[in-house]
Amino acid sequence: MSCAESPKSQHKRSGVYFATGLQEEEKGAVHKRSFKVLEGLKKLNIQADQAPVIAVLGSGGGLRAHIACLGMLSAMKELGLLDAVTYLAGVSGSTWALSSFYTKNGNMQGMEEELKHRYEKNEWHFDESLDKAIQASRRENYSLTDFWAYLVVSRQTRELHDSNLSGFKKQVEEGVLPYPIFAAIDDDLQDDWREKKVQNSWFEFTPHHAGYPALRAYVPITEFGSRFENGKLVRPEPERDLTFLRGLWGSALADIKEDKAFIMDYFKDMHEKLKKKYLHRGGAKTVTYSNAEQMDVDEMFLDLLMAYAIDQDDPSIKDKLCVMQQALGPETGEFGKEMAEIIQNWNEISPEKKEQFLDYLLDYLKKPQEPITYSLRSIGNWIGDLFYDALTFVRKTGMCLWEWQWGTVYNFLYKHGNIADETMCNREFLHLVDAGLAINTPYPLILTPVREAHLILSFDFSAGDPFETIRVTADYCHQHKIPFPEVSEDQLKELAKSPKSCYILRGETGPVVMHFPLFNKDNCGDDIETWRKKYKTMKLSDSYTPSMVTDLLRVSKENVQKNKEKIVNEMREVTGHYLQRTTPCALSKIHH
Structure with a gap:
């Protein structure tokens, strides 16, 4: 499909397409969502004529991130905050939670009891998961991602999804739920990422498309994994199920x-x-x-x-x-x-x-x-x-x-005449892996200019340095001249010694960032290190008990509940300034 074709014709055809702005389907979904956002803001006593773009980000962290992200979503919904959100984006373990959230149509009722029941009964059907993995091995592109998805992630989450990402379209197109973005990175570009923080490394999935935002090159999500040549679909493959994608998104639990x-x-x-x-x-x-x-x-x-x-x-x-x-x-x-x-x-x-x-x-x-x-x-x-x-x-x-082969799929840009970068179009296969290997949060996908985020609520579910994602994101943005609040290394090191539950970062331009470390002195007191050890990233689900699930949900919810007023105030602030904040207060400082 050529670049000259109209956006409306793009999503009706097969093959590779290029979007110079926000894609037509996403644009329509975000427009519909804006009416729901205005209603949500009104319930929070915030008056607005136009809806700001508010994004919620979830970091990686394996099963800990999965459960904590569900707790965060539950609290956001219960307090009416989720109704004011335009985008939900996640990396690694948070993608497991987000996909579960959309599978259940955003219904969080009974979520806690269901989770406790899963880990109380140790419910996991090995035979069913093994059958799925064996079926996947018949594919030419079988990799460790398939093994990981069907036999590890399904065991950790106690879920085996036959549904597809495209199945979320109706919910988001009607604006009922925020628009979801799931992150991955191109493993073949890892050296380029480490040396230059190349933007091409980042790959995204939505209910409508999969592709490279930096190249603005995409395929319909229903055709992700199919074989392409010169932008044309030459061998269709069935859409990969959600279990496989969860394995791809969450494939890095440790080194x-x-x-x-x-x-x-x-x-x-x-x-x-x-x-x-x-x-x-x-x-x-x-x-x-x-x-x-x-x-x-x-x-x-x-x-x-x-x-x-x-x-x-x-x-x-x-x-x-x-x-x-x-x-x-x-x-x-x-x-x-x-x-x-x-x-x-x-x-x-x-x-x-x-x-x-x-x-x-x-x-x-x-x-x-x-x-x-x-x-x-x-x-x-x-x-x-x-x-x-x-x-x-x-x-x-x-x-x-x-x-050590992960995330093998056909490269939809293979031999594409409109791609000058030989690295991107000469490979027959791509190897897509957990974006946490680059930045353990999906900032690069939300900070693209076409999405125009005004307020970002970033929930950090990692068990290590609670400010590492801020540090790496600031460096990435500095290298690519992307507006992001400046941060001081000395200040971050000092804050990491005894983190609080919420920090607010502002800059002259770009979005306001609210950062929420999972384990902090507000909800864990002086026992932060004890909590981190208790919920290690590589901890198997078999060792989780219902009480552990309950405790993890509680601390995650508290990070939202205790900071509701701050969140509402920032929503009110960005709504007032909307597209341009004229008062650059507290520049390059972190507030808590």
């Missing part, structure tokens, strides 16, 4: 080393569960081969793949191959000769050749071969293709672990 160890341990734990699910129903079946004892080729190959996935240099792999060769017998013809050669040279051949052979062996086992047709067909009749899908899942997950 790489800790994440890798966590996934590896999780993967090892799945070994016995896979056996139980596919091999031990009604008692294991065995087959007698000509030159071997009774053994299960299926279980043998699963053990082999698991061992290889966990450690490619495991010396037992060669031994497992030898046993498997014996089990298959001498009747395997040319394949047997090739297998013997591979085994003999196993320690010398390249990882690529090893992986090719394992894939070849998997394909070979899928097809019954004479004269051992009985053995292999008995397996096929017993569990059908499901077992081989599980083996493919193990193979692909192992490869992704060793290559």
